[in-house]
Each structure stands twice: as structure tokens, then as C-alpha cells.
Amino acid sequence: MRLSSDEMIFWQYGFLKLNGTIIFTWGLMFVMAVGSKLITRNLSTELKRSRWQNLLEIVVTGIEKQIEDVGLRHPKKYIGFLGTLFLFVAIASLCTIIPGYEPPTGSLSTTAALALCVFVAVPFFGVEEQGLGGYLKSYAEPTIIMLPFNIISELSRTLALAVRLFGNMMSGTMILAILLTITPFIFPIAMSALGLLTGMVQAYIFSILAAVYIAAATRGRTSTPEPSQEIKV
């Protein structure tokens, strides 16, 4: 029973292995990069535009609005990172329709890499917004006793991000494989549809959690609220 796409070895040269995860990841990157390059070749700002450009605009403005709803003030700074996270995980999960394809996010290496990217991005954006001293001081909020707990919570939520995505993707493919040996016809199709749904939800969750962590790092714990309008009598 194959636990993840890491075990599909296509080519081996001694120490180096070309396994399914690497091939599918690069295939996804190629499709996404080349596809969007082809679509954005002739952008038009008039009312008449190609449907692919329309699709991309819907996706990009949707993600931008979500980022703004979470509380990040200039979504254009973060949409490169957060949008890529969402689109990669979402398309990796959508392509399970294609036979013979295993989502690369079903391997702990891929999800750990994505979680490490978030782990590095949070202090990066935090320092960019608040300066090094301001960001480091936020670890001692509300009191200095909370310092080890804040550090532990940073590490544990990165681990939780990785394992959550890995567990969801791997369980989807494994349940499908188990069901195919038991009832070959209707039930696996229903489970495959459920797998698609959970894949999209997990993509959304991953990117929204990354956005929330970045918002917490850039806003700081002692953000001043907007001054309320005083009623002059």
C-alpha cells in the first residue's frame, strides 16, 4: 500500500531519486506558470476581454478581497505569497481528476516545505513592517513570562499547518485506494468528490491561516484603535 507519492520512483541514479512528488510538483509549476503567461500576453482594459483573462481577474480580486478582510492593510504586498500558496494547493487538489495523478501535497515533504515557507515569511513581513526591534518586542507581549510560550506556539502552529494539509490530502487518496479494492463503482466516485471538496477547503484554510499569522505579526499586539468621533455638544 503506497503511503504517498514519494514512493513512485520514476528514475533512480544511485543516491538521487526522481519520485512522483517531484515530477508532479514541477508539472504543476510548469502548467501554472506557462498558462498564466499565455493568458496575460495581451491584457485588455476595455469591456471586451478574453474569458481566460476574466477568470484570472476574478481569482486575483477574490484573493485580494479575502486578504483585506483578514486585516492586512496593503494586500498587494502579500498577494504574491498568499495567492501562490492558495493556487498551488488548490490546483494540486483539483488535478486529482486526471487519472494516474497523485497530489504532491499528499507527501509530508511538500507540506513541510510549504509550512517552512510560512514560518520564514511571518518574521520577514513582521520585520519589514515593524522593524527588527518592534517585531522582537512583540514576542514579549503581554509579559516577558510569555516569551517561551510565544516561541513554542510559533513552532507548533508551523507543524500543525504541515500535518493538517498532509493528513487531509493523504487520507483522501488512501481512502480512495482502499475503497477501490472493496466496491469498485459508485462509492469511490462519491469519495473522490468529497476529496475534491476537502482539497479546496484545505487550500483556503492554509492560505487564510498564513494570512492571519502574517497579520498578527505585522499589526502587533498593541495596535491603536481608530479614534472615535467625538460628539461635540
Added chain:
Amino acid sequence: MDNMTLIAIASIVTAGLTIALGSIGPALGEGRAVATALSSLAQQPDAATTITRTLFVGLAMIESIAIYCFVVSMILIFANPFWNHVIAQAPGK
């Protein structure tokens, strides 16, 4: 009972118990979360998108506990290091 039998019994029983007990808590928690979200939706339908989004994020956090239990169960069944070790020693006997 030799080592192999003992490890097999422990792995099988633990795998079953892990996923069985580990899904009770998250299921109850998710039920409460959805119930509260529905009642607050009934009280303030205008905030529907915020409530729905926060509900989904909360459900994912609760669900990850069940996912951890599932991962441990899968490791015990399919990638069990103790079982692999004992199986590797078996042909030698």
C-alpha cells in the same frame, strides 16, 4: 509470546483505539461550533460571510486534532518502525 506477535498485537490494538477515541472529541467540538455559528447567523444574517469564514477556519483547527490521530494510526499500520525492525530480523532466525 515472542516479540513479533507482541508488536503486532500492540500495533493493531493501538491503531484501532487511536482513531476511535481520537475522533470523539473533535466531532463533539465541531458539532458545538456549527451549532453556535448557526444561532449567530440567525441573529445577524448580515455578518454571514464573516461568520462563515471564521467557522471554516475554526472547523479546520478542530479537525486537525482528528487528523493527527489518523496520521498516528496510519503510521502504526503502514510505516511501523518496530514492525519493520522485527520483520528484518526474522529471516535470520
